[in-house]
Amino acid sequence: MSTLRFQALKEIAGRKPVEVEELDRKSTIFGSNVFNDKSMRQFLTPEAYKAVRNAVQHGKKIDRKLADYISMGMKEWALSKGVTHYTHWFQPLTGTTAEKHDAFFETMPDGSEPVEKFGGSQLVQQEPDASSFPNGGIRNTFEARGYTAWDPTSPAFIFGTTLCIPTVFVSYTGEALDYKTPLLRALASIDEAATDVCRYFDKNVKKVTATLGWEQEYFLIDVALANSRPDITLTGRTLLGHTSAKGQQLDDHYFGSIPTRALNYMRDLENECMLLGIPVKTRHNEVAPNQFELAPIFEEANLAVDHNSLIMDVMQKVAERHYFKVLLHEKPFKGVNGSGKHNNWSLATDTGINLLGPGKTPMSNLQFLTFFINTIKAVHTNEELMRAGIATASNDHRLGANEAPPAIISVFIGEQLTRVLEGLENVSSGKLSPQEKTDLKLNVVGKIPDVLLDNTDRNRTSPFAFTGNKFEFRAVGSTANCANAMTIVNAIVAKQLKDFKKEVDALIADKGMKKDDAIFNVLREYIKETKAILFEGDGYSEEWEVEAAKRGLSNHKTTPTALKAKVSKKTLDLFEELNIMNHIEMEARYEIELEEYAKKIQIEGRVLGDIARNHVVPTAIRYQNILIENVKGLKEIFGKDHETVGRQQIALIKEISEHIAGINIKVEAMTEERKKANELETADEMAVAYCDKVKPYFDTIRNHCDKLELLVDDEIWTLTKYRELLFTK
Known part of the structure; x- marks a missing residue:
């Protein structure tokens, strides 16, 4: 068995079961790390609490002065639970969540004792560096500012030692750059x-x-x-x-x-x-x-x-x-x-x-x-x-x-x-x-x-x-x-x-x-x-x-x-x-989703070509050489005149050669199509090219690789197999 597979299975065999500590009854701990109604009643002034409830139930805006009181209460609640940082937690068009952590801790310019600081301005809005998030052409790189704004309808929560504040994410000019903003509007x-x-x-x-x-x-x-x-x-x-x-x-x-x-x-x-x-x-x-x-x-x-x-x-x-x-x-x-x-x-x-x-x-x-x-x-x-x-x-x-x-x-x-x-x-x-x-x-x-x-x-x-x-x-x-x-x-x-x-x-x-x-x-x-x-x-x-x-x-x-x-x-x-x-936001999302599609197929194509040529083909050649040596040995023992000597091994060598050739030919062709697709100017042209010209090679290359998996000795096959991935408990 290959070193990589062997090491993985050896690591599994040497582990001890992970014990899970049972917490209290679920109903008593539910929402303990959420700044929910119970926590707000405890840590907010009546006016601040009422402002949050009106925002949640009736969509009313929160006065900036009251936001200071809300942030103060939220900070005290978080500090009481050992929190050290806060973040605006948002959902950009990458398909994942995003967060940038800032510490409550601040030193004072006058040299006095450091404090934990978190005001209404930090709660309500932040300006993260938005240059690397998908925008679909809504803004230029030199206009990369994006803003996260607090969504009071979704309560803040603590994960680890960080206070996470759910927010929307919009561009400098107001267009939605996230999933939450359009949802709230809908x-x-x-x-x-x-x-x-x-x-x-x-x-x-x-x-x-x-x-x-x-x-x-x-x-x-x-x-x-x-x-x-x-x-x-x-x-x-x-x-x-x-x-x-x-x-x-x-x-x-x-x-x-x-x-x-x-x-x-x-x-x-x-x-x-x-x-x-x-x-x-x-x-x-x-x-x-x-x-x-x-x-x-x-x-x-x-x-x-x-x-x-x-x-x-x-x-x-x-x-x-x-x-x-x-x-x-x-x-x-x-x-x-x-x-x-x-x-x-x-x-x-x-x-x-x-x-x-x-x-x-x-x-x-x-x-x-x-x-x-x-x-x-x-x-x-x-x-x-x-x-x-x-x-x-x-x-x-x-x-x-x-x-x-x-x-x-x-x-x-x-x-x-x-x-x-x-x-x-x-x-x-x-x-x-x-x-x-x-x-x-x-x-x-x-x-x-x-x-x-x-x-x-x-x-x-x-x-x-x-x-x-x-x-x-x-x-x-x-x-x-x-x-x-x-x-x-x-x-x-x-x-x-x-x-x-x-x-x-x-x-x-x-x-x-x-x-x-x-x-x-x-x-x-x-x-x-x-x-x-x-x-x-x-x-x-x-x-x-x-x-x-x-x-x-x-x-x-x-x-x-x-x-x-x-x-x-x-x-x-x-x-x-x-x-x-608006049409700008819709067209931007269309372009972003097309770009994401093309990039994912591009990555898969590159990974597939890499595995096929650097794992599968060398392993197949290694096994093929073993078979060749086996045939040579048989002929030395039984003589070159014996027609049946090594016949099955020779057929297997030929079959392996055909699959190796198939992999190399198809990977080369796929790579050329990928290069052509990368030269296309528009997102829709590139996505269509990756879909119609590049992706069809995946099944053919995979078929050759999967056939070789059945032919090559399991002891030298480098990749962990389905039976191990799916049935290892």
């Missing part, structure tokens, strides 16, 4: 639009909040084994490697007993989550070997997005204590399921009603149908934008690849609700007679089950499925920042609700219809218009691709084609109308 838009529609049913509703419950899938790989693979280290996935004889075909890992070592990691992670106020609740084995999932309780969408971004960092840091490497890549291993991040989305009123949960009365059921059907209409109108929102180089491996979900965006609602919509579709147009209205409410609307959760099937191949009291956007990638998809979902639903209200109000004003009649008439038309987006069958089938094309649905299997929807006139107008992003 949440404000859905609040306004949904509240207006809610008042058809309940005049007491003053606020509607978008909620999110994400499900994070991931792989746990021993860190020594992961470090022995250059592809995992540099790209987060295996670029080559023959599938293990045993994979997931027995379905024995899914929901099985959690391995002890993984369970210790999960317990440690959950302890950290409790301290940080992340309400993780569910943990289990996923389908693939060494694949797992965790999920929290639903939260307000902005906070949920922050928590998911935070937990992806925490997962890696906790993994170091347990000698694990967390792989969040959507497809780290060939031949087994990849990872997603299901985004469960709904809307809740300040009166305690889930707008996607049917109530017990016909009127509350009608309210449910209003938001349910409008969401379907929003997806139908913007299915290409939905696809663009989850388009990345890594997620392309899942979408359209016989894994949940396909690249075609469709909506699954189940048999029961399909029948309800069919009944509503048959309502006569115009004003309803008292008898028609009674029949409708009793026989159609009134028969919606009180609880659909247990009665609504889950189609695992659907990218956007209704699952009882929420919609589950299952196409979001496991590495993604949830804000990207959630900004789009909330934006398109907000736009649709605004259009719906205009149509209903017009029928009431122009045709003298009663409110219920107008609502029924508009919903009926929406049902007729959106049939193409509803699909109950197998999303993996070739028949669905043909059927989807007939229905006029898009099927963008690659990121460069999918992303075009982000800069279509329809999308630009939508985001500008809702004041979420």
Whole structure:
């Protein structure tokens, strides 16, 4: 066995189990390291506390003088917990989080005793060096200033010895350079639009909040084994490697007993989550070997997005204590399921009603149908934008690849609700007679089950499925920042609700219809218009691709084609109308995402070429030389005249030579295509070239390497194999 593999396995064998110290009852420690309501009441003045609550609940600005009092209280709370530094914690368009730590400690110019200092100006705004963050051409390098501004709706938290203050990140000229800013704007838009529609049913509703419950899938790989693979280290996935004889075909890992070592990691992670106020609740084995999932309780969408971004960092840091490497890549291993991040989305009123949960009365059921059907209409109108929102180089491996979900965006609602919509579709147009209205409410609307959760099937191949009291956007990638998809979902639903209200109000004003009649008439038309987006069958089938094309649905299997929807006139107008992003911000993001795609394929191509030529080929030649010496020895013993001497070895030598030649030829060709792509001037040209000209070589090169893995002696193969990566506990 190669030295690298041997050392990795030897390191694993010599380790002692990592013991996890159990903390107090979860409910007593939850949020201990968060500047939450309890902490604010203790450390803030009544005026300062009220200012924060008004900012959170009503979006009111905080006076700078009060910000000084808030920062003073926040500092005292942090110092009481041993904190030494603070940082503005933000989410730039790199796909990760960012932070620059500053110490509370300051020396005084007059030579007096040093102090711990943290004022309102440091809390509210900072000016980090923004020159190296993606900007999509929004600003020149010499105008690199970017500002982080405090987001009081997401509470500050302590991680390690640092006070982390969630912030937005904008350019000197005000354009959003992060994921949070557009999300906050989209949440404000859905609040306004949904509240207006809610008042058809309940005049007491003053606020509607978008909620999110994400499900994070991931792989746990021993860190020594992961470090022995250059592809995992540099790209987060295996670029080559023959599938293990045993994979997931027995379905024995899914929901099985959690391995002890993984369970210790999960317990440690959950302890950290409790301290940080992340309400993780569910943990289990996923389908693939060494694949797992965790999920929290639903939260307000902005906070949920922050928590998911935070937990992806925490997962890696906790993994170091347990000698694990967390792989969040959507497809780290060939031949087994990849990872997603299901985004469960709904809307809740300040009166305690889930707008996607049917109530017990016909009127509350009608309210449910209003938001349910409008969401379907929003997806139908913007299915290409939905696809663009989850388009990345890594997620392309899942979408359209016989894994949940396909690249075609469709909506699954189940048999029961399909029948309800069919009944509503048959309502006569115009004003309803008292008898028609009674029949409708009793026989159609009134028969919606009180609880659909247990009665609504889950189609695992659907990218956007209704699952009882929420919609589950299952196409979001496991590495993604949830804000990207959630900004789009909330934006398109907000736009649709605004259009719906205009149509209903017009029928009431122009045709003298009663409110219920107008609502029924508009919903009926929406049902007729959106049939193409509803699909109950197998999303993996070739028949669905043909059927989807007939229905006029898009099927963008690659990121460069999918992303075009982000800069279509329809999308630009939508985001500008809702004041979420202007065309400059949208076009900048389009360019950034194309550049990121090209760079990731570029890195993978370089790593694959390096491994193929510097690991696989030399190892194959080394084994080939052993075979050649073997054949020479046999001929010396048995004589040169014996026709059968070494025949099988010679055939094996020839086969190895063919694969070595194939690798060298294809790596050379791939390198030339990469050079051509690098010379292209625009981001879209480069992304398309990497997609269509460079990436196709990956499978061919990998195929030659994987064949050699089966032919070469295991004792000298340098790369850790799938059976070791996936089945080492």
